[in-house]
Amino acid sequence: MSEISTKPQSGMRDFLAPDVVRRRHVLAVVQRVYESFGFQPLETPTIENLSTLLGKYGPEGDQLLYRILHRREKLQRALASGAPTEIDLADEGLRYDLTVPLARVVANYRDLPAFYKRYQIQPVWRADRPAKGRFREFYQCDVDITGTTSVIADAEVMGAVAAVLQGLGFADFAIHVNHRELLRAFVTAAGIANENEGLALIALDKLDKIGRDGVLQELAQKGFANDCGEALLHALEQAREPGALTRMAATEGPFQAPSRALAELLAVAKDGPAAKHAIFDPTLARGLSYYTGPIFEITCKGLAGSMGGGGRYDNLIGMFQKKPVPAVGFSLGLERVLLVMEERGMFPPLCIGPQVLLCRMGDVPADAAIRVATRMRAQGLRVEVYADAANMGKMLTYANTIGAPFAAILGTAELAQGTLALKCLATGEQAATPIDDASMFVNKRS
Amino acid sequence: MSEISTKPQSGMRDFLAPDVVRRRHVLAVVQRVYESFGFQPLETPTIENLSTLLGKYGPEGDQLLYRILHRREKLQRALASGAPTEIDLADEGLRYDLTVPLARVVANYRDLPAFYKRYQIQPVWRADRPAKGRFREFYQCDVDITGTTSVIADAEVMGAVAAVLQGLGFADFAIHVNHRELLRAFVTAAGIANENEGLALIALDKLDKIGRDGVLQELAQKGFANDCGEALLHALEQAREPGALTRMAATEGPFQAPSRALAELLAVAKDGPAAKHAIFDPTLARGLSYYTGPIFEITCKGLAGSMGGGGRYDNLIGMFQKKPVPAVGFSLGLERVLLVMEERGMFPPLCIGPQVLLCRMGDVPADAAIRVATRMRAQGLRVEVYADAANMGKMLTYANTIGAPFAAILGTAELAQGTLALKCLATGEQAATPIDDASMFVNKRS
Incomplete structure (x- = not known):
């Protein structure tokens, strides 16, 4: 460390x-x-030339400028000069x-x-x-x-x-x-x-x-x-x-x-x-x-x-x-x-995190999860794929952690039928939904 | 100069x-x-601590870092040390x-x-x-x-x-x-x-x-x-x-x-x-x-x-x-x-400049121009008020310079009637329009 x-x-x-x-x-x-x-x-x-910045803000302002240290030859020359001052060491500032x-x-x-x-x-x-x-x-x-x-x-x-x-x-x-x-x-x-x-x-x-x-x-x-x-x-x-x-x-x-x-x-x-x-x-x-x-x-x-x-x-x-x-x-x-x-407290509700956590059951291959997520994103949904293999409880806890309001459960049965088990985490409501209807399910409940 | x-x-x-x-x-x-x-x-x-940045990008990367020169006491101390090096003069970088x-x-x-x-x-x-x-x-x-x-x-x-x-x-x-x-x-x-x-x-x-x-x-x-x-x-x-x-x-x-x-x-x-x-x-x-x-x-x-x-x-x-x-x-x-x-040439048409240049005739007071512009902006229009006193030709030329597709002419007659002479600069079409209908006129022709 x-x-x-x-x-x-x-x-x-x-x-x-x-x-x-x-x-x-x-x-x-x-x-x-x-x-x-x-x-x-x-x-x-x-970054601006220091000569652009200096003398515009008054002496107190000049003191507060961030200056960029010279590099390579310019720095070597300044240091070799013996007793360099602030002005020898920088000609650029923020x-x-x-x-x-x-x-x-x-x-x-x-x-x-x-x-x-x-x-x-x-x-x-x-x-x-x-x-x-x-x-x-x-x-x-x-x-x-x-x-x-x-x-x-x-x-x-x-x-x-x-x-x-x-x-x-x-x-x-x-x-x-x-x-x-x-x-x-x-x-x-x-x-x-x-x-x-x-x-x-x-x-x-x-x-x-x-x-x-x-x-x-x-x-x-x-x-x-x-x-x-x-x-x-x-x-x-x-x-x-x-x-x-x-x-x-x-x-x-x-x-x-x-x-x-x-x-x-x-x-x-x-x-x-x-x-x-x-x-x-x-x-x-x-x-x-x-x-x-x-x-x-x-x-x-x-x-x-x-x-x-x-x-x-x-x-x-x-x-x-x-x-x-x-x-x-x-x-x-x-x-x-x-x-x-x-x-x-003047902010309206603001939300941009994932709307759906896609939970792949252990026996579903990773490429299927990517394929389904791609189809959900094409509907305008913000979708995170749970990356590791994990049990359902762990995945749903994670969905709460990231503030995703919905989970989409993808097991072999759903995969075979082209559906998802879509779950609204606030209400617990769950329904088998064709993949291409996922956004309808989510938007109706958002 | x-x-x-x-x-x-x-x-x-x-x-x-x-x-x-x-x-x-x-x-x-x-x-x-x-x-x-x-x-x-x-x-x-x-700005990051230099120790956060150094040693992560390889020696070539370290050479390309922008470093922030020390200020005040820290700089004085470094300079007073006699033969300062790059590392004595900065501990922050971009x-x-x-x-x-x-x-x-x-x-x-x-x-x-x-x-x-x-x-x-x-x-x-x-x-x-x-x-x-x-x-x-x-x-x-x-x-x-x-x-x-x-x-x-x-x-x-x-x-x-x-x-x-x-x-x-x-x-x-x-x-x-x-x-x-x-x-x-x-x-x-x-x-x-x-x-x-x-x-x-x-x-x-x-x-x-x-x-x-x-x-x-x-x-x-x-x-x-x-x-x-x-x-x-x-x-x-x-x-x-x-x-x-x-x-x-x-x-x-x-x-x-x-x-x-x-x-x-x-x-x-x-x-x-x-x-x-x-x-x-x-x-x-x-x-x-x-x-x-x-x-x-x-x-x-x-x-x-x-x-x-x-x-x-x-x-x-x-x-x-x-x-x-x-x-x-x-x-x-x-x-x-x-x-x-x-x-x-992959960009779609992109436009954000003012849609309407509000042209105030010389005998109309400035506060009236501000009042009318405020009402046009409330309709969602992007409106610039021509700031100086000028003749119509000069103002219309300026509208072209800034790429405004419409001019709104405000003379004393219009002011008295609560209207504007709205002019589409591409076609030359001009019509007396109630102020609150300005966005309708513009949007129909945009």
């Missing part, structure tokens, strides 16, 4: 059949809804989100439609500290529209994500909406210098996790004067009050344009799926550095953290090509959605 | 919508057929196949059914030299049965893969079948020492790539006496002749038991999906070191290399736990299947 651990790596999971089936259930809804909005699928490689690969794709394929509407459902990897609902390998379900600054695009990505959640049975989620330009106006008004805006937003982004005092403490630690932090939080809290957005939109100055933009977005979305869920939240910051306009985040009662988020990022694609291309997107986090659905 | 390349990494690919749709078409058949055989899905993490993760899973979850029948469809990574049909990131579609040495299990994995290929429309594939014990008997009879069997098999595995002379040359390079290689190839070629398997099965000695096992397997499979495709091929070797019994490989006219392969590996799971567990499996290579289907 080896001493190798057989557990999955920290923060990663094996998905056995019941997990896979629940994940597929959710992903099927995501896919159907995203396609109903006219989004088309994209898949990108797991996908960290789905937005940066999209930006690369838009820059690479010049014949994409003027408005490229794509969805992408793939895992991403972050070497983060694992916690409840936070993994190192997890799926994101993204929709993005590139090539337009239209408010319709903002409303459509919000609508698509809202429609997915409704399609899954969620009613009580909120889509928090804010605007990076509005945040900037607040930050400036609080006396924080422009170059420190990023630091302030990273602290503010933790408001729901570490609370008001936690944010003030983090701002103080980062060297902001105490009254700056207090002024910022106070102003944001005031902006939360009813009518504040309308008031700011009516008042000339740096708050006006982004407030108007948000008011327009909420108005455009008012008869779509996001209607009852979208709320203006001036304290919403979002951690990622590439957002430029409206930003979004979904919360749900009882869930710490968010089920997804997004926003407008008009400068990111321009980092990969001469011409800037505006874009907006929304990312749904599969793991969080599953977590809440699990806790609330 | 940055100098970052926007191409995918060497040997990896971006899949745009038409690619994704073709891949999904194949995977849906794989999934349906595998489930009809009673296999249940499993997914395992991308999944190289789906068989070793399965073995780890079987060892880890002790409450799996006695016969664990699982299928797994996931990408794997190998830092191999890219070539036609050979990528560094590629999907495998595996079925395996653990916990039994029954010939039924061998026949069922062969049958499942054959049924998949038939389901996709393949008729002319061959499943080459051989037995590792039979190969061992041939190797021994050729005067090759037991401890060199592995080397001999690796050379023999290349027979279809480098030919008879190539294999002889490689054997000579590896230090085998010339007459050994010649004797081995000659004996294997003789065993290819009709009746050879029956003759060997009837003759006492080291060839008898594996020949009988193969003859039994072919007999058991004779009325299943593999029936017309399975052929005994004594030259089949398979590169991987963990096989112990029957081995399989699928070839197809016009395809260099194989579409998949597998075999029995009764000792691999025992490398992860005290108790050995027998197992047999078959792996289908998605990329090769796609390659052949592409070349032969």
Whole structure:
């Protein structure tokens, strides 16, 4: 016996059949809804050039990247150099989100439609500290529209994500909406210098996790004067009050344009799926550095953290090509959605295991079992052949273990007559059935 | 503009919508057929402990593993040690196949059914030299049965893969079948020492790539006496002749038991999906070191290399736990299947893009477009809203670009009447249609 651990790596999971089936259930809804909005699928490689990934997620993000160690000559050269650093040892990394690969794709394929509407459902990897609902390998379900600054695009990505959640049975989620330009106006008004805006937003982004005092403490630690932090939080809290957005939109100055933009977005979305869920939240910051306009985040009662988020990022694609291309997107986090659905028992009955265990009696040759199973499968049935020779009791116990609702008993008598003794394991009902009527028997009782 | 390349990494690919749709078409058949055989899905993490992976694929395989560079303190420690080696810098790697993760899973979850029948469809990574049909990131579609040495299990994995290929429309594939014990008997009879069997098999595995002379040359390079290689190839070629398997099965000695096992397997499979495709091929070797019994490989006219392969590996799971567990499996290579289907034009018409482009005339407000699109989507239609303000000609050109077969024109007149001007772009037919009848109009003409 080896001493190798057989557990999955920290923060990663094996998905056995019941997990896979629940994940597929959710992903099927995501896919159907995203396609109903006219989004088309994209898949990108797991491994990206590190230079594609670095500098897009902020310094904290860069720290969480999985890097691929050089191989063969490249590794030998790096090691021979004497004192290699992290950057000498790797120039490839694992996908960290789905937005940066999209930006690369838009820059690479010049014949994409003027408005490229794509969805992408793939895992991403972050070497983060694992916690409840936070993994190192997890799926994101993204929709993005590139090539337009239209408010319709903002409303459509919000609508698509809202429609997915409704399609899954969620009613009580909120889509928090804010605007990076509005945040900037607040930050400036609080006396924080422009170059420190990023630091302030990273602290503010933790408001729901570490609370008001936690944010003030983090701002103080980062060297902001105490009254700056207090002024910022106070102003944001005031902006939360009813009518504040309308008031700011009516008042000339740096708050006006982004407030108007948000008011327009909420108005455009008012008869779509996001209607009852979208709320203006001036304290919403979002951690990622590439957002430029409206930003979004979904919360749900009882869930710490968010089920997804997004926003407008008009400068990111321009980092990969001469011409800037505006874009907006929304990312749904599969793991969080599953977590809440699990806790609330929101899954319909899901079943994909074998429906019938074919039990061959000892005197029936193996080729006959294969022949009969082939005929049953041709009727659309999911059939497992019990592989070993065993007595009936053992085989029926096994049928229960694998959750097969029916057993098909094949003895020499049945073989001679072209029948099966079909047994419904829940009721004990058993009937001699012609092989080609097996699916009729099963479907009538399923 | 940055100098970052926007191409995918060497040997990896971006899949745009038409690619994704073709891949999904194949995977849906794989999934349906595998489930009809009673296999249940499993997914395992991308990243595995390197000690799980190393030593399972032979030395050539170990060289092709992608390794994850240590981070933070672990990396600092490794670098501070002075002269770090590859093994000091990484203890995690990317999944190289789906068989070793399965073995780890079987060892880890002790409450799996006695016969664990699982299928797994996931990408794997190998830092191999890219070539036609050979990528560094590629999907495998595996079925395996653990916990039994029954010939039924061998026949069922062969049958499942054959049924998949038939389901996709393949008729002319061959499943080459051989037995590792039979190969061992041939190797021994050729005067090759037991401890060199592995080397001999690796050379023999290349027979279809480098030919008879190539294999002889490689054997000579590896230090085998010339007459050994010649004797081995000659004996294997003789065993290819009709009746050879029956003759060997009837003759006492080291060839008898594996020949009988193969003859039994072919007999058991004779009325299943593999029936017309399975052929005994004594030259089949398979590169991987963990096989112990029957081995399989699928070839197809016009395809260099194989579409998949597998075999029995009764000792691999025992490398992860005290108790050995027998197992047999078959792996289908998605990329090769796609390659052949592409070349032969085997795909049915596949379409998932938007069916309708909603064209909002300039005087119609954006929220009305969202409202109308929402009502069309509720009818099951896939609808894109043209995001910008534009004239009709530009919008209709765009509809063609994205392949939308219908345009829905929404002007103030239509808005007032609750209708749409629905236009079939192929025929030019246009009709005023109540919004809630849009799907009727579209479906009648699709």
